[in-house]
Amino acid sequence: MPCRLTREEVVSIQVLRGKGVPKRRIAREMQVAESTVRYHVRRGETGALDGRSGKGKKADEMAVPIEAWVLERKSDARPANLKELHEHLVADHGYGGSYKSVVRWVRSRWGQPKLRTYRRVETPPGAQAQTDWGHFKPLVIGREEVAPLAFVMTLSHSRMTAIVWSRSKDQVHWLRCHNESFLRLGGVPATNRVDNEKTAVCRGAGAWGTITPAYAAYARSMRFHVDACQPRQPQAKGKTEIKVRLARQLGPKRKVYDSLEELQVESDASLEGWAKKRRCPVTGKLVWDTWQDELELLQPLPVVMPEPFDTVVQREVQCDGLVNFEGHQYAAPIRTAGLLVEVRGCAGKVQLYHRDALLKEYPRGTRELLLIDPSCYEDEGDDRVRAPQPLGKMGRKLQEIYEMPVEQRPLDLYAALSEVAR
Numbered sequence: 001m002p003c004r005l006t007r008e009e010v011v012s013i014q015v016l017r018g019k020g021v022p023k024r025r026i027a028r029e030m031q032v033a034e035s036t037v038r039y040h041v042r043r044g045e046t047g048a049l050d051g052r053s054g055k056g057k058k059a060d061e062m063a064v065p066i067e068a069w070v071l072e073r074k075s076d077a078r079p080a081n082l083k084e085l086h087e088h089l090v091a092d093h094g095y096g097g098s099y100k101s102v103v104r105w106v107r108s109r110w111g112q113p114k115l116r117t118y119r120r121v122e123t124p125p126g127a128q129a130q131t132d133w134g135h136f137k138p139l140v141i142g143r144e145e146v147a148p149l150a151f152v153m154t155l156s157h158s159r160m161t162a163i164v165w166s167r168s169k170d171q172v173h174w175l176r177c178h179n180e181s182f183l184r185l186g187g188v189p190a191t192n193r194v195d196n197e198k199t200a201v202c203r204g205a206g207a208w209g210t211i212t213p214a215y216a217a218y219a220r221s222m223r224f225h226v227d228a229c230q231p232r233q234p235q236a237k238g239k240t241e242i243k244v245r246l247a248r249q250l251g252p253k254r255k256v257y258d259s260l261e262e263l264q265v266e267s268d269a270s271l272e273g274w275a276k277k278r279r280c281p282v283t284g285k286l287v288w289d290t291w292q293d294e295l296e297l298l299q300p301l302p303v304v305m306p307e308p309f310d311t312v313v314q315r316e317v318q319c320d321g322l323v324n325f326e327g328h329q330y331a332a333p334i335r336t337a338g339l340l341v342e343v344r345g346c347a348g349k350v351q352l353y354h355r356d357a358l359l360k361e362y363p364r365g366t367r368e369l370l371l372i373d374p375s376c377y378e379d380e381g382d383d384r385v386r387a388p389q390p391l392g393k394m395g396r397k398l399q400e401i402y403e404m405p406v407e408q409r410p411l412d413l414y415a416a417l418s419e420v421a422r
Contacts, residue, residue: 005032005036005040009030010040010044012030013026013030013037013040013041013044014040014041014044016029017037017041017044023037023038023041057101057104057105057108058097058098058101058105059089059095059097059101059102059104059105060105061095062089062093062095062097062102062105063105065088065089065092065093066085066089066102066105066106066109069085069088078106078109078110078111078113079106079110082099082102082103082106083099085102085106086099086102089102118233118235118236122156122157122282123156123157124157124297125157125158125293125294125297126157126187126189126190126294126297126298126299127156127157127189127190127191128155128156128157128189128190128191128192128193128227129153129154129155129156129185129189129191129192129193129224130153130154130156130192130193130194130237130239130240131151131152131153131154131178131181131192131193131194131195131237131240132152132194132195132237132240132241132243132244133149133150133151133152133169133195133197133244134149134150134151134152134244134247134248134251135147135149135150136148136149136150136248136251136252139252139254139255139256139257139263140255140256140257141256141257141258141259141260141263142257142258142259142260146167146260148165148166148167148252148260148263149165149166149167149168149169150163150164150165150166150244150247150251151163151164151165151166151169151174151177151180151181152240152243152244152246152247153177153178153181153182153185153192153240154239154240154243155185155189155291155294156189156193156239157280157282157290157294158280158282158283158287158290158291158293158294159239159243159278159280159281159287159290160185160275160287160288160290160291160294161240161243161246161271161275162180162181162182162184162185162271163243163247163250163251163267163268163271164177164180164181164184164264165260165263165264165267166260167260169197169199170199170310171199171212171214171215171308171309171310171311172308172309172310172346172347173308174197174199174200174215174308175214175215175218175306175308175309176308178218178222179305179306179308182222182301182305183301183305184268185291185298186291186295186298186301187295187298187299187300187301188222188223188224188298188299188300188301189224189298189299190224190225190299191224191225191226191227192219192224192225192226192227193227193228193229193236193237193240194226194227194228194229194237195228195229195237196209196228196229196231198212199212199214199215200212200215200226200228201228205228205230205231206228206229206230206231207228207230209228211226211228213312213313214309214310214311214312214344217309217312217342217344218306218309220356221302221306221353221356222302222306223299224299246274247267250267250270250271250274251267253266272288274287275287275288275291276288304358307344307346307347307349307351308346308347309344309345309346309347309351310345310346310347311326311344311345312342312343312344312345313325313342313343314340314341314342314343315340315341315343316338316339316340316341317332317336317337317338317339317340317341318337319337319338321333321334321336321337321376321377322370322372323341323343323352325343325345325350326345326350326364326365327369328350328366328368328369328370328371329369329370329371330343330350330352330360330362330371331360331371331372331373331376331377332352332354332359332360332376333359333360333376333379334376334377334379334385334387334388335379335381335382335385336354336359337385338384338385339354341353341354341359342354345364346364347364348363348364348365349361349362349363349364350362350363350364360373360376
């Protein structure tokens with residue numbers, strides 16, 4: 001059976017034969033069987049057409065629904081979103097063809113789409129960072145095979161980059177990597193452009209997406225705006241996309257590391273060397289020197305970096321100063337009674353915040369369901385809240401016994417308690 005040739009090869013055979021070149025020589029030059037050459041020459045002489053040319057398109061049966069769908073959008077131009085059109089045909093008209101069949105039909109009706117262009121924008125110093133993940137092949141880290149992840153954050157102006165290595169990309173690690181990156185960059189930019197990761201966007205995508213409560217709370221604490229990219233628009237954060245490739249160049253140089261921290265130290269040193277050699281395209285100076293100038297325009301880091309957390313909720317403080325969270329009750333300062341506080345579930349900790357100020361911190365997931373700090377009830381009252389009654393003699397003794405470990409409680413303490421009761 002004659003082998004399948006490309007359109008260009010078939011045309012070449014016919015041109016060479018038209019110039020009188022022998023079929024055997026054509027077959028030898030094109031490295032095909034002589035029967036293949038004879039087959040295509042004969043088809044050219046008889047004017048035979050491709051058998052598929054006379055067949056209709058699968059989407060021809062959907063011509064009326066397609067035209068109606070276009071008219072509903074008050075347009076007679078080529079549809080912009082063919083994915084949406086294909087989903088409409090499948091859901092509402094039972095179309096069994098592929099997305100490609102719709103593309104072919106639309107192209108035959110309206111022609112090729114216009115070339116999509118995009119605007120190149122350079123941001124001023126301190127205005128924006130871009131963030132992305134890089135995935136790497138498994139390494140042996142501390143006698144365990146791990147596929148490390150590179151969290152890459154790049155300042156859009158200076159191109160200074162922080163690369164933080166992680167074992168996971170869950171919510172806690174997502175925020176931890178932010179902390180580590182901001183520390184390496186020396187400040188916080190006004191906005192951070194991120195991909196539509198589930199740790200950043202919980203519903204939708206891009207400008208219409210909903211930021212996850214945990215990430216929104218973290219952004220408020222660090223005072224930056226989350227700028228989610230439009231889906232399938234990698235050029236919207238091209239500066240960090242390129243730096244993910246840089247992470248592959250500067251990344252693991254060995255297959256075995258004692259710890260992730262060892263890999264981090266090696267990566268930080270390589271990245272500093274890169275920044276002191278490469279030039280920033282905007283300023284023409286070294287990336288390192290441009291970053292030094294940009295540092296003055298970054299927001300300063302908080303005195304205490306936020307503890308990474310995976311859960312954040314708003315809870316009203318009850319009149320007894322308690323807050324409910326994950327089946328436990330935690331005491332908040334009594335001055336916050338009746339107010340909403342932000343409860344953050346961190347790794348092993350529960351933190352209570354009000355107006356971005358840390359109020360109290362407790363261990364998370366304890367066997368005890370009620371955790372009380374007596375100092376929460378020592379606040380003085382104000383115009384809104386009346387201070388609770390102070391402890392009496394019995395209450396103070398009970399509190400003294402409660403705070404003392406059981407094995408250290410002397411018997412005479414209980415005797416003193418009974419004396420108070422008299």
